Amino acid sequence: MKKYYSKFKKKFASSFGFTLIETLVALAIFSASVVALISVTASGVANTNFAKNKITASYLAQEGVELVRNIRDNAILGSNDWTEFLSDIGPCGGGCTIDPVDLGVSGCANAGGCQLFYTSSGNDPGFYRPTISLGEESIFYSLIVVDNNFSSGAEAKVISTIFWNQGGAQRRVSASENLFNWTQ
Numbered sequence: 001m002k003k004y005y006s007k008f009k010k011k012f013a014s015s016f017g018f019t020l021i022e023t024l025v026a027l028a029i030f031s032a033s034v035v036a037l038i039s040v041t042a043s044g045v046a047n048t049n050f051a052k053n054k055i056t057a058s059y060l061a062q063e064g065v066e067l068v069r070n071i072r073d074n075a076i077l078g079s080n081d082w083t084e085f086l087s088d089i090g091p092c093g094g095g096c097t098i099d100p101v102d103l104g105v106s107g108c109a110n111a112g113g114c115q116l117f118y119t120s121s122g123n124d125p126g127f128y129r130p131t132i133s134l135g136e137e138s139i140f141y142s143l144i145v146v147d148n149n150f151s152s153g154a155e156a157k158v159i160s161t162i163f164w165n166q167g168g169a170q171r172r173v174s175a176s177e178n179l180f181n182w183t184q
Contacts, residue, residue: 050166054173057140057162060116060128061175064144064160067098071105072156072179082154082181089156092146097130106130112170113141113163139164154181 018026068089075085089096091107097114098105101124108114116128117135129135130142141163148156161174 046167050171053139053164053166054171057164057171057173058175060140060142060162061160061173063100064098064142064162065158065175065177067100067103068092068144068146068156068158068160069177069179071098071103074103076181076183080183082183086148086153086156089146092144093148095143095145097142098144099129099131100127101129108143110141111143113143113161116140116142139166155179 071088072085075081075088078084089105091105092098095108095111095113096105097108097116106114114130115132116130116138117132118138119125119127119129119135122135127135128138128140128142143161143163145159145161146156147159156179157176158179159174159176161172163170163172165171
């Protein structure tokens with residue numbers, strides 16, 4: 001009987017399943033892999049958000065340069081006068097913002113730029129504008145600086161910078177271009 005009992009014990013000892021320690025180790029490994037997967041996913045979402053904001057800021061910065069170019073062209077084509085252009089963008093010497101719909105130039109006292117508001121409805125949807133009554137708050141701030149104090153007054157350097165806060169840091173994108181008095 002002893003012989004039969006030891007065979008029975010060996011047979012069932014190997015088929016009783018996981019011990020408590022084996023189960024705890026398996027749960028720890030599974031939990032660590034789930035936490036790592038969630039961390040990688042969260043990092044990917046944050047990077048995607050940053051890329052989206054940087055692309056938007058790049059377009060807004062380039063738009064700032066194009067708006068100043070448009071004001072220059074309207075002034076020169078309208079009256080063939082470079083000085084009219086310089087007076088139109090006068091507030092931009094110390095930093096300004098320009099409304100893309102009506103080309104309104106307004107000074108910006110804040111060195112971090114003037115906040116832009118996104119118009120999602122109304123007459124002109126889809127624009128970032130510097131007027132609070134025309135849209136919803138956005139994370140972007142615009143600052144356009146025009147320097148015409150070089151090259152004997154026939155050239156103006158435009159620097160358009162977009163600021164935003166993300167991930168606990170202030171981010172910025174700039175676009176710049178030299179505009180010339182092309183009538184001379």
